[in-house]
Amino acid sequence: MTDYNDQHYQEIMQRIRGLRLIDDVFMTVCFDGNIEGAQLLLSIILDRDDLTVTEVKAQKVMKNLKGRDVWLDILATDKEGALYNVEVQRADAGADKKRARYHSSMLDSNMLAHGEEWADIRESYVIFITENDVLGLNKPIYHIDRYISECDYLPFNDGEHIIYVNGAMKGSDTALAKLMSDFFCTEAKDMNYKALSEKVRYFKESEKGVERMFDSLEDMRNEVWNESKNATRIETALKMLAGGKLSLEDIASYSGLPLDKVRELAEAKTA
Structure with missing residues (x-):
C-alpha cells in the first residue's frame, strides 16, 4: 500500500x-x-x-x-x-x-x-x-x-x-x-x-496516470542505480584483471559480474 x-x-x-x-x-x-x-x-x-x-x-x-x-x-x-x-x-x-x-x-x-x-x-x-x-x-x-x-x-x-x-x-x-x-x-x-x-x-x-508516471520515475531511478552499481563491478573486475593473479572464475565471483562479461573484459584488455 x-x-x-x-x-x-x-x-x-x-x-x-x-x-x-x-x-x-x-x-x-x-x-x-x-x-x-x-x-x-x-x-x-x-x-x-x-x-x-x-x-x-x-x-x-x-x-x-x-x-x-x-x-x-x-x-x-x-x-x-x-x-x-x-x-x-x-x-x-x-x-x-x-x-x-x-x-x-x-x-x-x-x-x-x-x-x-x-x-x-x-x-x-x-x-x-x-x-x-x-x-x-x-x-x-x-x-x-x-x-x-x-x-x-x-x-x-x-x-x-x-x-x-x-x-x-x-x-x-x-x-x-x-x-x-x-x-x-x-x-x-x-x-x-x-x-x-x-x-x-x-x-x-488522474489517479491511473499519476501512478504510471510514478512507476516510470521509479524505474528510471532504479536503472540509474543499477548502472552505477554495474560500473563499480566492472571497475573492480578490471583492477583484478590488471593484477593478473586471479582466474576469470574468481574475478566473476568476487566482482559480481557474469563470467561471460569478465571474459569480454579480459579479451578487450588483451586486444
Whole structure:
C-alpha cells in the first residue's frame, strides 16, 4: 500500500508536478502510442497537412552489431513507411551533430529487410527538440539536408533529413512557437494544443496516470542505480584483471559480474 505521507513519495510527486514535455522521461510517456499527438507534432515541425502517422513507439532500442545501441525517445511511422525519430534534449551536449548523424544511420541500417533493394530505403527524419539554440544561428528551426555543391547546391534527394527545433524561440504567435510553448508548460491548462494537453493532464492529474508516471520515475531511478552499481563491478573486475593473479572464475565471483562479461573484459584488455 502506498504511504502518501512517505517523504520519498512526496518527492516523486513534487517532481511529477514539475515535469514538462521537454523532459525526456515525461515526453516518452506522453507520446507512447499517442498517434494524434505525434501527428500534430510532426505536422507542425514539417509544415505539412498531408501527414498520416500510423504507429508511435517510445524508448525504441536499435541494435548495433558493434555494441553501441541507441534508445530512441520516439519512433513514429507514417502511412508511406517513412520513419521519424524525435529526441528531446535539455543539455546541449546531448544534441551533438555527430549524434544526429548516428541516429540517422541507425534508422537506415534497421530499415531494409533481407532481399530488399537499396531503392526500398524510405524517407527518414531525425528531429532534435532542444531547450537551447544549440546551433547558435538564432533560427526557430534548422533543416539539414544533403546538396551537390558543384551544381548550385542542387538537392541530393537521398531521403535523409535532420532537423533541429530551437525550443528557446517560443515567444511568437506561429504554430511552431505555440508548440514549443507547450513543451515548456508544467500545467495542462496553460497549453495550446488539446492533443498534448489531454495527455499532460492525464499523467499529472488522474489517479491511473499519476501512478504510471510514478512507476516510470521509479524505474528510471532504479536503472540509474543499477548502472552505477554495474560500473563499480566492472571497475573492480578490471583492477583484478590488471593484477593478473586471479582466474576469470574468481574475478566473476568476487566482482559480481557474469563470467561471460569478465571474459569480454579480459579479451578487450588483451586486444
